[in-house]
Amino acid sequence: AQKITQTQPGMFVQEKEAVTLDCTYDTSDPSYGLFWYKQPSSGEMIFLIYQGSYDQQNATEGRYSLNFQKARKSANLVISASQLGDSAMYFCAMREGMDSSYKLIFGSGTRLLVRP
Amino acid sequence: EAGVVQSPRYKIIEKKQPVAFWCNPISGHNTLYWYLQNLGQGPELLIRYENEEAVDDSQLPKDRFSAERLKGVDSTLKIQPAELGDSAVYLCASSLVNTDTQYFGPGTRLTVL
Numbered sequence: 001a002q003k004i005t006q007t008q009p010g011m012f013v014q015e016k017e018a019v020t021l022d023c024t025y026d027t028s029d030p031s032y033g034l035f036w037y038k039q040p041s042s043g044e045m046i047f048l049i050y051q052g053s054y055d056q057q058n059a060t061e062g063r064y065s066l067n068f069q070k071a072r073k074s075a076n077l078v079i080s081a082s083q084l085g086d087s088a089m090y091f092c093a094m095r096e097g098m099d100s101s102y103k104l105i106f107g108s109g110t111r112l113l114v115r116p
Numbered sequence: 117e118a119g120v121v122q123s124p125r126y127k128i129i130e131k132k133q134p135v136a137f138w139c140n141p142i143s144g145h146n147t148l149y150w151y152l153q154n155l156g157q158g159p160e161l162l163i164r165y166e167n168e169e170a171v172d173d174s175q176l177p178k179d180r181f182s183a184e185r186l187k188g189v190d191s192t193l194k195i196q197p198a199e200l201g202d203s204a205v206y207l208c209a210s211s212l213v214n215t216d217t218q219y220f221g222p223g224t225r226l227t228v229l
Contacts, residue, residue, distance in 0.1 A: 004158075010158065017194070035217070043125075043205060045220035091158050102211075103172075104218060106158025 120221030141210030
């Protein structure tokens, strides 16, 4: 079974509007971390935001917020006020275990295109 | 602060030829990772180093792939001989410790003809 599922291969959003990128995960470990990375056409994976499984509040970083719904095992990324520079691939990733684990498991990604 | 540096950015070789990729992690990061990213997919871990020790190389195809991290800083990933199926992006990442956020370099895009 896939550990990380991103069901949207591609998304369009109008500039200045908000967009939600979906991510669901599967783990039986009570301790885990969820990450979102952005990969523009240049190829570099850029860290955006992190949510720990025990964090009480949803993570926010500037225009990025993570809508963490633990019972539904979802960790959707919300980008507010989209900009043309947000056009890129977006990957959701999970790290199981918090104390000794390191391995990131990535989803297949969502390609976001911001329209002017 | 400089990010993770990788070179070359692009490499085109013929099958059966050797190829090497180089990575310089963020200063002070003792954990270094090599990932393979096939087209349309997320990255998959090949090998992880803590300082100069390869602590997890279970996903590295050891018949043709090798890696080293001399002095616990820079790392080199080698393929010999390359096959057509090795065409992909090879990403290097580093983190302060093995449980910290991983920061990625720009990757090396390998094309094997």
